[in-house]
Ligand code: HEC
């Protein structure tokens with residue numbers, strides 16, 4: 001679909017420039033709902049293209065290693081995670097390990113979710129367990145050799161994964177810490193907006209600097225404050241983008257980023273601004289992705 005068509009389709013159906021933060025209740029379920037949207041759990045676990053039930057799994061995720069299918073994470077006792085304890089759930093997100101001790105593939109971005117606090121993980125589980133259950137059975141991933149061998153993931157994790165909750169930096173303002181938590185632990189921007197090493201880990205020297213080789217072969221822009229990144233965007237431009245998916249030139253982001261916007265549009269304005277404060281605070285990296293922007297006004 002052309003970008004212009006996307007703009008019309010998306011603005012007509014899902015996005016409103018006046019999207020407001022969801023009214024959460026201040027209990028575990030309400031707090032968990034907020035985390036759930038910020039972290040985008042529905043995306044990979046809901047087969048939206050085929051009208052699949054929420055979190056019932058079956059969504060195909062194409063990667064260079066093969067196709068993954070998000071599993072059923074509803075609270076169904078057999079097909080979902082209904083029998084899991086809080087500890088099982090925390091271990092999956094923190095350590096990338098299943099209740100039987102086997103390793104998960106990093107196509108499940110526990111590499112970012114590991115930074116969530118225990119309290120947020122518990123609230124998230126309470127919300128997921130408050131949703132309708134589905135008995136949809138899981139389907140096996142379709143991976144090339146040798147990626148189908150789960151045991152090899154132990155080595156991958158030793159080289160590419162550090163488990164542990166986010167630790168605030170006392171030297172930076174509160175909003176920057178809050179933004180760091182939102183970006184690094186929840187909204188996991190770096191999973192798509194960073195180049196990867198040969199082994200598929202996030203290239204830490206190019207953290208958030210964008211890549212020509214992003215998810216599903218898409219380009220993802222440089223989010224650092226360099227002029228090849230968000231340096232020329234005003235705070236208002238970034239805020240409007242996080243709420244609507246509309247870029248400063250009037251273009252609109254595509255489907256993967258659209259799912260992220262589904263979540264960021266539901267955050268409070270304070271949290272949206274905290275994301276911006278954090279993105280302004282990271283080191284600028286010179287990395288032009290695609291053509292330099294021609295500036296606004298070519299559509300309207
Ligand atoms: C980018 C896609 C993606 C996102 C976003 C994502 N997941 Fe997953 N998740 C997966 C994939 C793929 C697997 C299967 C991994 C495997 O088989 O090793 C998985 C596995 C899981 C499992 C293990 C299920 C089981 O039966 O063992 C849980 C629990 C889970 N995800 C919860 C979540 C939660 C909670 C969120 C939001 C915080 C989330 N996921 C966001 C892709 C994703």
Ligand code: HEC
Nearest residue numbers: 187188189192215218219220221222252253254256257260
């Ligand atoms: C699931 C992958 C994914 C995640 C997570 C993600 N993005 Fe993106 N983002 C994309 C893709 C793909 C594009 C390009 C969209 C297009 O060209 O239509 C994009 C585009 C953008 C753009 C427009 C500049 C550009 O790349 O053309 C900005 C700004 C942006 N994302 C910011 C963010 C922020 C901030 C976060 C975290 C809150 C985030 N993204 C998380 C995939 C992702």
